[in-house]
Amino acid sequence: DxxxxxxxxxxxxxxxxxxxxxxxxxxxxxxxLPILSWLPKYNLKWLKMDVLAGLTVGLTTVPQALAYAEVAGLPVQFGLYSAFMGGFIYTFLGTSKDVTLGPTAIMSLLCSSVVGGEPHRAVLLSLLCGLIQAVMALLRLGFLLDFISFPVIKGFTCAAAVTIGFGQVKNILGIQGVPQQFFLEVYYTFHKIPEARIGDVVLGLICLALLVTLMFMKSSLTSDSDSTCSIILYITFLLPPPTSDTTANGTVVSFGEIVEDFGGGLAVIPFMGLLESIAIAKAFASQNDYRIDANQELLAIGVTNIMGSFVSAYPVTGSFGRTAVNSQTGVCTPAGGVVTSVIVLLSLAFLMPAFYYIPKASLAAVIICAVAPMVDYRVVAKMWRIRKLDLLPFFVTFLMSFWEVQYGIVGGIAVSGALLLYSMARPHIEVTDHGVLVMELSSGLTFPATEYLSHIIHTRALQVSPPRSVVLDCSHVSVIDYTVISELRDLLRQFKLREVHLIFAGLQPSILKVLLAADLEGLRHNHSMDEFAATATDQVKSPLNLLNFTLEIVNLLSLHCPLHKNFGAQV
Structure with a gap:
């Protein structure tokens, strides 16, 4: 021993x-540290392509960051504070060569609805979101994002694009005193049109026309379109600088009160940030023939938001537009993000006085052109053609997002979950009559489907006169739980009382193991119809039952084995 x-x-x-x-x-x-996978193979060709891509994305990032800070209701410099940390962090932790992290329209809109234009709350929100995202990555909880369906994502992005785009109309018109709530914003924007400033309108329309023109030109020029607009405005000085209203009443608010004010946004914003970035990473990984690690992507985003909070950043995520520019420019590694971050830092160091002269009308034009492609109206026709029921979570998300963005997402997820649970509770059961009833189950058997299965069997087999034998074709069943086992035990007892049979066919080994472990009285099963035919006669006692059961076997063989069809007809 x-x-x-x-x-x-x-x-x-x-x-x-x-x-x-x-x-x-x-x-x-x-x-x-995924950087260790590609850094030893780094070469001069990769360096050239990464520098080119980084410069191109950097020219796009600076004006977009300023514009998205306006969407978030924050001073424009906070957009740049949020735009440079992601490039450094993602170079070490990211698994996609294309993804660029920074401010986006959707995250800016979500932040605006939560932080109320207060920079200190935005910075705290970035820290808390980063902690939540990093913990999710360490616990390998990336699979939770799989429960947010595509219709919900599309409904949210379309509503966000409409909300963001229309929210900039007041800046194009140069009117003030418009509420942030969408429906009130629509009303007061039209109500105050007589107060529009001619200079703002002319400048905004010129910027829109310039951006739309550049959008229809070569793709190599589109990456510079936002920058071109800002540079022209800086040179011309057409309008005076925008004014910003700030409130500072000196009231001390505790950490707990701030977190409580965040409410559901503290759950929605981290999830939407992860969802947006991982969806982008997967799309470009598939396009460029490589794979990503979803949990590692979560860690990269989480660490970026944590570190960003120390430089006054608000929550960031992957940007689809800038990622597309990065990919099209030919970036080879995540190191291109370092060049982009350097461009942003140089802008902060040397161009801050220039940003003072960027009018709100120009930023509004940039934002409208940036979010316009997000309104994917064609997806509605596709859903109608493919599966009409998916339009329900889409429209619930779309319409509720105009009330509150968080409510739209939660409502869409709730509807999608209800549809998923309904499909589990009402699985498709195909019933055919060939002397005995053959019920083919199309999916797994779990507790929501128990009552439905029992109802079908009772109404079609046990409550008719005379009672019918049933063969459950379980070839598609891969999961079963205790609630179903309890119901099957009761069904077997009911079949025995009526002197008919309930037979399980096509059981997978894992399901058979569970049924045998449950020790169900009267359990009959077989792996094939031939095996069932060979053993069924021994299980029948009376001559009458033997005759009836033999006819049932012949009918089953006629159904499942074409070679027995002539024999069945003769009998």
């Missing part, structure tokens, strides 16, 4: 040492 105990301890120590070696191995380090 002493020798065995010592051997056991030695074995445990050896396993611990092996586990420690795996945790501290170079492969494990590469999994946490």
């Amino acid at each position: 002493t020798c065995l105990h010592e051997q056991h301890l030695c074995g445990r120590r050896l396993m611990r040492r092996q586990s420690a070696r795996r945790c501290c191995s170079y492969n494990t380090l590469k999994a946490w």
